[in-house]
Amino acid sequence: MADPTRTQARTAEVRLRWLTLAAFVAPLVVLAAVFGTRFGLWSAGFGLEVLTLKIGRILAFAGLAAALIAVINALKDVRRRGLYAAVSLAVAGATVALFLVQQQRFAVPADNDVTTDPAEAPAFSRAVLAMRGGAGAGGGGASVACPDLVSVPRQVAPETAAAALSAAGFTVRGAAPFRADGAQEGFWFGLTYDAAIRIRPGRTDVRVAQREGVSVGDEACRLAQAVVQGLTPQG
Structure with missing residues (x-):
């Protein structure tokens, strides 16, 4: 018979890994947008305005939310789960910060x-x-x-x-x-x-x-x- 405590710990670790991966989704979408644009798969307008500034931005904040949940979960066992939480929070925080900086810059009304x-x-x-x-x-x-x-x-x-x-x-x-x-x-x-x-x-x-x-x-x-x-x- 499986040990309930060990099963719960394993489930929590799997959940934590998924939360950590969620923090990487936005950066990966941005990279896909960049390479897709550079290789001519779609226009620069679609790659930047849609994939990056719209979809990527939403995913960045979703990743930050996932990172915060990961931090809360890691508090129960910092020694074994702390690294996952730290990585997810660092990646998600940096991604959101970059989006906020770009949003402020792009919000300036100007002509091309x-x-x-x-x-x-x-x-x-x-x-x-x-x-x-x-x-x-x-x-x-x-x-x-x-x-x-x-x-x-x-x-x-x-x-x-x-x-x-x-x-x-x-x-x-x-x-x-x-x-x-x-x-x-x-x-x-x-x-x-x-x-x-x-x-x-x-x-x-x-x-x-x-x-x-x-x-x-x-x-x-x-x-x-x-x-x-x-x-x-x-x-």
Whole structure:
């Protein structure tokens, strides 16, 4: 006849293992979303906005709840169950914290097509427009201004423009008199941003636009400000 105490202990340990595994579901869903997007199984919008920010977020909080239950169960036998509880709480807590940070960042209202000159935004080259699927593709409309994003009040050299793009993380596509172009592809979901620098006597303007049209907060503004900073003399 089976020992009831041993059976209960074994059942509790199995339950604790399942609770620990629940803490890993959200990170695994995010990894699947990333790899699925990178391998072209679905769009960046579906991978980021649906699988990650919606489904993944729900699973992250569910994992945190499971981790808290695991901690309560582990208090009955800390020596044998403490490790499970600690791992589940660490993973679930870190996952929820990352989601909260990203949620705060993505909640910033901003456009995916920004410029230092909304009245006459720098134009992308024909090659870039072709990759973007046509004029305005991915931007959702006309290029708009960003807070604290202003033109550089001087004419810069094409080499300086190319260096500013490179310093901001863009791959330089070309640099010529009065303009420079670059592109940057994100590591996780492959979101691509195109940048155009227009150089005129006494003024240099910048435009940065995302191709996919996926809402990621003020990322386009941040990149444009980084380019402008590289064009601005230091000291």
